[in-house]
Amino acid sequence: MCTGKCSRIIGVLLFPLGICAIVANLLLYFPNAQILEVDQITDFVWFFHGIVGAGLLAFLPAFMMLGAGGDGCCANRCGMLLSVLLSALGAAGGLYCVIISAMGLIQGPKCDTGNNMFIYPFRNTTEEENYLFNPEIWDTCxxxxxxxxxxIVLFSILLGIGAIQAILCLIQVINGLIGFLCGTCMRKRKTGVA
Incomplete structure (x- = not known):
């Protein structure tokens, strides 16, 4: 497979993943479709890991991959080199999303436990008491x-999207380096002989 075609495929895959990450991050601001006060929302939502990390930072390399993989001014070695740099940025955004999502899952949600105060009831629990594996204690909130x-669902979705994006961007880093060193394998234009 040509490096240009591979770039286009990865670029096309990054767009829906980025949109899903942005939507999932926005949904975390409205738990159970309710509008809450700012101080009642889980802290890790405010790191914008789905909007910036897996969203905007994934769109930048996706646009460049589509350009580097097509016919035009970016379908050359310099375009592939630029796609390597932007893909590294996209991989960093995906990893950022993975780390923040994992921390959000570990800490648990901020909720009212019945005394009209929003706290983190599952923070500092041991592995045996972890709320992720004990759904019977979820009614604490x-x-x-x-x-x-x-x-759990939205942070898990963001964690998965971030991991997939980081892998795709790392594949593009390797693909882009090959394209930079060996060329993009574009078809040679036929020259007519008179």
């Missing part, structure tokens, strides 16, 4: 309703 499941 009274408000917003189903906040534990909401956070």
């Amino acid at each position: 009274r408000e917003p309703e189903n906040i534990v499941l909401w956070n």
Whole structure:
């Protein structure tokens, strides 16, 4: 497979992943479709890991990959080198999303346990008491309703998207280096002989 075609495929895959990451991050601001006060929202949502990390930082290399993989001014060795640099940035954004999502899952949601104060009831638990593996303690959170499941699902989606994007961007780094060193394998234009 030509490095240009591989770039286009990876670029096309990054767009829906980035959009899904942005939507998942935005949904974390509205737990169980409720509007809460700023101080009632889980802290790790404010790191914008889905919007910036797996969203915008994935779109930059995706645009360049589409340009580097097509016919035009970017379909050359310099375009492939630029796609390597932007793909490294995209991989860093994906890893950022993975790290913040994992930390959000470990800490658990911020919720009201019944005393009208929003706290982190699952923070500092041991592995045996971890809320992720004990759904029977999820009802500790009274408000917003189903906040534990909401956070687990959305942070898990963001973790998965970030991991996939980081892998795709790292593949593009290797692909781009090959394209830079060996060329993009574009078809030779036929020259007519008179």
